[in-house]
Amino acid sequence: MLDALQFEFMRNALFAGLLASIICGVIGTLIVVNRLVFLSGGIAHSAYGGIGLASFLGWPYMLGATLFAFASAMLMAAISIKAKERSDTLIGVMWSVGMAMGIILLDLTPGYNVDLMSYLFGSILSVPRSELLFMTFLGVGILLLTSYYYRDLLAMSYDAEFAQVRGVPVRGLYFLLIGMVAVTVVIVVQIVGLILVIALLTVPPYISEKYTRSLLQMMLVSSLLGMLFITGGLWCSYTYDLTSGATIILISGCGFMLSLLLDKLLSLKRKIQWRRAHAL
């Protein structure tokens, strides 16, 4: 791994990966405890419309994707805050329509087109410096907002109705959260691609939820796990010449299996202790 770091693209990839793990750890935790996984998937796919729009209008890729994802996220938030039970259908519609729009707009764009495969599987090895700067900027923004509203987000995530009674600005906060999810999704899609974005947002929080005692701890542990998965995945993809995004997710998948195994072992240990205590 160390000799790989002599290449600038590897250093950029590693930096982008570590940045993404921190953001994913924080926002992924909020996604998991607020049950927004499906909505995040919807945002990620409809953001493809933004890619199409950006290349059609000749805008920078990140700007188009961010704006489009943000706009569709606000629409989804408005829908889901009103009718929570029925929101999944509408998100499903936006999910596919956004994606279709992106493909049509790319068809209509003359000349060289953005490679669909790089959007689907990510292009962490070709993250340019300018986008790295943009990502850092967005990441710092997300971290500042989350720390400022930490108590509000905590109360809302546990029990939104009670939080509202206590004076937490739940409506505004919900839109803020979905907006942050949109920005995060755009960042993470760069790293692991559209298909795998949900894995990186949900696997580390899922594992850490069982072993942590507070939202803050869950965010920290998720970030560390994300760093482990991304660094490990990058190393594997460099050593064995594999697609980086898919390798990162496979490593996360292994982590997920290991955590399930650990759970089993722990419950087995408790069972054995019980048997010993009862002299069986």
Place this chain on the structure above:
Amino acid sequence: MTASMINSANITDATSTPAPIIEIADLCYTKEGQDILHDINLTVYAGDFVSIIGPNGGGKTTLLKLILGLIKPSKGQILINQKSPDHHFATVGYVPQHVNHNISFPATALDVVLMGAYSPENRFQFRLPPEKKQAALAILDKLGVGDVAERKIVALSGGQRQRVLIARAMVSSPQLLVLDEPTASIDTKGQSEFYELLKELNKELTIVMVSHDLLIVSNYAKSIVCLNKKMHYHQSFKSSGDLLKAFYSCSVEEICPVAVVTQSHLARPTSGAKNA
């Protein structure tokens, strides 16, 4: 039951003129053209223990939500301590119906209680002021769950979780406690313990509670509100017979017989309905 009645009379004597804590005037609530609540007039005075009963779809939870300020009335007004419900954050403590929702959430019992001590000044602070933590621990102790304060909520029993949710509502020292079918997920023994606890708490604060359990209502509540779109208010009732009459009159489509209301006037009024 008679003992509790005498008790309540004593309390009202001591405080002489109790102040109205909830004032509802000509309140209507409609949703998608359907009347959920119609012409509600109700005044609840400090120190009362009001139980709201009525059939499913009668608007019990809706009335609670209006009192909590979670929804706005379509017509009429509602005042909590002479203020509109969205300004009474500290005055009202809320205990929801579902104890088991979001059960795997990464938080300890103490964390959950501290959510009730929320205030915007604590933003950007990961550590809360120690006096808030102490207050939260004191309330957990008072409710008999101080020993599990550091446990994750997933490791608590239903009854313990219920008490934690009450502690969460109490930590802001409210004057009014609002509970929505609070014992739906507790066993019988836990329930009677729970209502004894509420009776204790009622010495210091006003309680408004939705409950289906008539036995509970007759043993612990000081007055009942029947809701079936319209409202019928029964001040301190005298016997279980009165209570049953009141309940059945609410269960049927027809409105409450006036006779029940007049009978209840035998008891010393701790609160009254406007234009009832």
